[in-house]
Amino acid sequence: MRRRFFLSGALSTAALPACANAPETSLRPAAKPADALARSAPDAERLIASAGLGGRVGFMVADARTGEVLETYNPIRPLPPASVAKAVTGLYALETLGADFRFQTRLVATGPIVNGRLDGDLVLVGGGDPALDTDGLHDLAGQAKASGLREVAGRLLVDGSALPVIDRIDPTQPDHVGYNPAVGGVNLNFNRVHFSWKRQGNAYDTALQARTERFRPGVSTSRMRIADRTLPVYTYARAGDVDDWTVARGQLGGSGSRWLPVRNPDRYAGDVLRTMLRSNGITAPAAQPGRGQGTTIAITQSAPLNRIVASMLRYSTNLVAEVIGATATTRLTGPPRSLGGSAATMSAWVAQRTGGRQPDFDDHSGLNGTTRVAAADMVRLLTAAGAMTRLRPLLKELTLDGPPRQTVQAKTGTLNFVSGLAGYFDARSGRSLAFATFVADTDRRARLSVAERERPQGGRGWARTARSLQFDLIERWAAVHA
Structure with missing residues (x-):
C-alpha cells in the first residue's frame, strides 16, 4: 500500500504510568458489531504476510496512559532498532542530566597575561558539546582577545x-561515511571536514575545510590526494596525526563536495582554533593534546539539552546521540571506557526504569547493527511514568495521508535491511497509544560486503516496503483500538 508522510509541528501530552507485561502471542481485540470501521481494518498478520519482507517482525501497541497492552506480534523477540535507539538515549540523557543541562567549552590560561603575552599555556577544555562549530571557536578567540591576549x-x-x-x-561501516565520525570530549562540526573539488582543465582544485556559513578555514589535519583509478571511490589511512585520504579521479566529474569523517578530533579542533586565534590577532603555536589548570578567559555554552535532543531526534545525528549518552553515563557511573560500556549502562537503566528485561544496546545511536531491543521493552519505556511528557513533544511529527489523515510522533530508524518505528499517536477516538515496530532481515544484512553497505542492491525498495507496513499497522490500530 502507498504511504506518504510529511513533517509538521509537535504535540504535548500528560504523564503516564508503567506498562503491563507483554503476552507471548498476538492479541486480536473483538470488534463490536456496530463498529464497522474496526471490523473492516485489515488483520495485522495478513498485512505482515502481504509485505513479504523476509526476516522478522515484532510489534506492540499499548494504551499510553494506562500501559494496557492492546495488540502484539513477536513482542519479546530482540531485533535491531536502528535509530529508534536515539529515542531511548534522549530519554536517558534528559532524565539523568536534566532538560536544562548545557555543555560548556572553555579557554583556560595557565599563567598570567602581561602586556598581551600569556606566560603559560592556553588550553581548549572540551565539555563534549556535540554542536560546537567553527563559529563557536571564533567566538572563544574573540573573548580571549577581549581579555587582552x-x-x-x-x-x-x-x-x-x-x-x-x-x-x-x-568499525564495520565504510571509512568515508560522514555519519560515522570519531567521538570525544571536543567535537567540532560534528567531527566532519568538508571536501570540495572543481575541475580546472585536466586537473582539479580541491579543498578540505572546517566550513560553516561564517567561516571556511582550511585544515592541516586532513589531506586529500586524487588517484588515477575508478574504484574504490575513497581510501583512508592514518598518517601520524593526519587523516590521509585518496579519491578516485574517475568518480569526481566536474565539481562537487561531501563531508568526510574526522578521526582525530582533538588535533582537528586545535588546528581550527589556532586559525581563529590568528584571525583575532593572537599568535599561538601548533596545537597538541594536553591538560592544564588555570583561569578561564573564554567560555561558550550549548543550547539546553531538551533542544539538543529535539534536534537529534529530528535529524538523527549519530554523534549527538553518542555524546549525550556517554555524558549521561559519566554522570551516573563515571567516564565510560568505550561506547559499548556506556551503552551497557544505558541498558541497565532501561531495565531499572521499566521493571522489565534488560535490552542489549551496543551504542547510543543505533548505528551498530548488533544492538537488540524487543518491541515490548521499547513500549514499556515509552509508557513508563513521565516518559511521554518528556519525550513526545520532542519527537518528529509524521502525518500519514488518509483519508483520514493520521498524525504520529515517532522516531524512525533505518539500516540496511533493518527498519524501526516507535512513538505515540492518538486513535480516532482521541485515545493516546504508544507503539514500537521492528522489522529486520539480519541474514540478508550479514551477507553484505563492506563495499555494498552504502547502497546495497534492493535496499531502498525493502526499506520502503517496511515503512509502508509500519504505517499500515498504525492505521489499523487507530481504527481498532478506539
Missing part, C-alpha cells in the same frame, strides 16, 4: 578528556 608564549593545548576518544562509532 595577543600572544601565547607557552603551548596551545586541547583537553578532550571529558569523554574517551573513539575513532569511529561503528
Whole structure:
C-alpha cells in the first residue's frame, strides 16, 4: 500500500504510568458489531504476510496512559532498532542530566597575561558539546582577545578528556561515511571536514575545510590526494596525526563536495582554533593534546539539552546521540571506557526504569547493527511514568495521508535491511497509544560486503516496503483500538 508522510509541528501530552507485561502471542481485540470501521481494518498478520519482507517482525501497541497492552506480534523477540535507539538515549540523557543541562567549552590560561603575552599555556577544555562549530571557536578567540591576549608564549593545548576518544562509532561501516565520525570530549562540526573539488582543465582544485556559513578555514589535519583509478571511490589511512585520504579521479566529474569523517578530533579542533586565534590577532603555536589548570578567559555554552535532543531526534545525528549518552553515563557511573560500556549502562537503566528485561544496546545511536531491543521493552519505556511528557513533544511529527489523515510522533530508524518505528499517536477516538515496530532481515544484512553497505542492491525498495507496513499497522490500530 502507498504511504506518504510529511513533517509538521509537535504535540504535548500528560504523564503516564508503567506498562503491563507483554503476552507471548498476538492479541486480536473483538470488534463490536456496530463498529464497522474496526471490523473492516485489515488483520495485522495478513498485512505482515502481504509485505513479504523476509526476516522478522515484532510489534506492540499499548494504551499510553494506562500501559494496557492492546495488540502484539513477536513482542519479546530482540531485533535491531536502528535509530529508534536515539529515542531511548534522549530519554536517558534528559532524565539523568536534566532538560536544562548545557555543555560548556572553555579557554583556560595557565599563567598570567602581561602586556598581551600569556606566560603559560592556553588550553581548549572540551565539555563534549556535540554542536560546537567553527563559529563557536571564533567566538572563544574573540573573548580571549577581549581579555587582552595577543600572544601565547607557552603551548596551545586541547583537553578532550571529558569523554574517551573513539575513532569511529561503528568499525564495520565504510571509512568515508560522514555519519560515522570519531567521538570525544571536543567535537567540532560534528567531527566532519568538508571536501570540495572543481575541475580546472585536466586537473582539479580541491579543498578540505572546517566550513560553516561564517567561516571556511582550511585544515592541516586532513589531506586529500586524487588517484588515477575508478574504484574504490575513497581510501583512508592514518598518517601520524593526519587523516590521509585518496579519491578516485574517475568518480569526481566536474565539481562537487561531501563531508568526510574526522578521526582525530582533538588535533582537528586545535588546528581550527589556532586559525581563529590568528584571525583575532593572537599568535599561538601548533596545537597538541594536553591538560592544564588555570583561569578561564573564554567560555561558550550549548543550547539546553531538551533542544539538543529535539534536534537529534529530528535529524538523527549519530554523534549527538553518542555524546549525550556517554555524558549521561559519566554522570551516573563515571567516564565510560568505550561506547559499548556506556551503552551497557544505558541498558541497565532501561531495565531499572521499566521493571522489565534488560535490552542489549551496543551504542547510543543505533548505528551498530548488533544492538537488540524487543518491541515490548521499547513500549514499556515509552509508557513508563513521565516518559511521554518528556519525550513526545520532542519527537518528529509524521502525518500519514488518509483519508483520514493520521498524525504520529515517532522516531524512525533505518539500516540496511533493518527498519524501526516507535512513538505515540492518538486513535480516532482521541485515545493516546504508544507503539514500537521492528522489522529486520539480519541474514540478508550479514551477507553484505563492506563495499555494498552504502547502497546495497534492493535496499531502498525493502526499506520502503517496511515503512509502508509500519504505517499500515498504525492505521489499523487507530481504527481498532478506539
